[in-house]
Amino acid sequence: MQNVYNQKLNNVIIDGFKIDGLSEGATIDVTFDGGEVEKTHGTDGPGLNLATEQGGTVVITLQQLSRAHKFMKALWLKQKLGAPLVNAVATLGTGAILTMLQGLVTLPRQFQTGDKKQGAVPYAIVCKIMSWDNL
Numbered sequence: 001m002q003n004v005y006n007q008k009l010n011n012v013i014i015d016g017f018k019i020d021g022l023s024e025g026a027t028i029d030v031t032f033d034g035g036e037v038e039k040t041h042g043t044d045g046p047g048l049n050l051a052t053e054q055g056g057t058v059v060i061t062l063q064q065l066s067r068a069h070k071f072m073k074a075l076w077l078k079q080k081l082g083a084p085l086v087n088a089v090a091t092l093g094t095g096a097i098l099t100m101l102q103g104l105v106t107l108p109r110q111f112q113t114g115d116k117k118q119g120a121v122p123y124a125i126v127c128k129i130m131s132w133d134n135l
Helices: 068-080
Strands: 011-014 029-034 037-042 045-050 053-063 086-091 097-105 120-133
Touching: 029 120, 053 068, 053 097, 068 097, 086 120
Parallel strands: none
Antiparallel strands: 011 086, 029 053, 037 045, 053 120, 086 097, 097 120
């Protein structure tokens, strides 16, 4: 991992396709499911519970004119027909690597348009297995 954050390192590759046209100022939002630690109390005193890791969700936001929209829509349509689950890798601005395995791609839930600047369109990748290195 490097000691300097570099936004140019941020990129996402889904099933070998590099996603171009990430929206200006948009972040790559990462949410892990499971893995929480909670304190439990029983008659024999306190204990700790470590939840099982259960994958997660990554949201990427594309410019409205991004060429990746066709790719994302095609993935979604193939999923409806029973295509295999997707795999993705994201390199983050710190040099960390995020790996997403056995995932599905969502269509955008909502987006805005009509302003002076090009609008942004979010897509989510929901996966069963997700890990990161050097975060």
